[in-house]
Amino acid sequence: MPTEFHRRYSSTPVFHYVCLASLFAGAMLFQIRYARDIWHNEKVDVPFVMPASASALLVIVRPEAEKLGLHGGDTLRAVNGQKYTGTALLSEAYAKARPGDQFKLRVKSASGEHSVVLPVTAGTTPLSQVIVDGLLNIVAPIGCVLLGSWVVLIRPRDRLAWILLGLMFCSSQLFSSFKIESWGPGYREVAMAYRTALATGWVIFMFLFGFFFPEPFPLYTRMGAWRKWIPALVIAPILAEVMYAVVVSITDMTDYVHAHGIVQRFHPLDTPMRIYLYCVVGFGFFGSIFTKSSMAISRDAKRRLRLLYWGATVALTPLLVITLFSQYRGKSMYDMFPDWLIAMGLILTTIFPLTLAYVIVVQRAMDVRVAVRQGLQYGLAKNGILVLQGISALVVVLTALPLLTRNEGRPTKIIVAAIGLLAIFTIRRVADRLRT
16 A cells, blocks of 8 residues: 555655645744744843753853853753753743843852842844844745755656755754744744754755765666665664754753763764764765766866855855864864854855755756746646646535435435546546546
């Protein structure tokens, strides 16, 4: 049965469009809710602190909070009198904050335990910061979702289009969020799983896109059927990393102690996995794109591939260097680098989806313009007939039901039911011929 279902429906545009619509709707609902949180954050000024993942140790302490007596490395004990159990408690306090309110944090530092009151004032965020927040958290993510969805919409059967969709969805979630934890039980778990899975799975789609774009290496195409296992074997450890990250992030919202235990259990694998991820992106994406640009015979193909290679390099290298250096020193990047430098690194990452958009849309690396015309013609013809078929069947059913519910004799009802079934069967046969 699953095989028959897949054979009949996975090859039809309708099935692809339903999947695309579901993914697009979920992504846009997430971004709209997140944009609302960003808007609230701009209207309120609160001294910001954030604990490390699966820990109560403060890893980010903004200067305003540091002036009040909080420091990096302090242990968060309680928020507004409630024992600190996870990031949801602190995030909900920030989300509920209004000008004139204040909430109290109890922390343990080297000098002992003490309480700090964080005042809440009306937002005075500079215009430049508002623009950066809007670009990184609203414009860039929505642009990524739209680009990936548009390419799949016009090339629903193209494997590479779906890989690009995954890459764009993942790129929209690369920036960490301290908002989701305040969305309430149930919704926050789903949203956190969505965000964490995409942010961690970004490496998978970077590898797949570099491996298959614009086509696989000739050696790969000459291999036997077993060649399909090569990409699967490469991404299998990353899938395990994705599941691990999802479990830790969800658990950390309400029980950081349990999350810490999970992290400690798999701690010996952290460094090997980090090296593996860097190698997959370095060789799987950058190495593949650079090699294909050298092997390409067409000048147009060379130009497109080199443009993609250098666009990705310029976009991702600055933030990569900042991240590697902070990991080497064992500190948060916010403690080691000024805010403007981190902001510049984050802004530069938007060059990557812009480069992809330019290469695919303007340079027609996937023949998008040709596919627009053919895809719309085919989609309107086939899906239009499907709609007409459904309407015709509905009319037959609505016509037959009143006759079947009347106090007529049994022979009459049998005749009406037979005519209805014959009409539906005839409509289906006519629709199949029209599709052909």
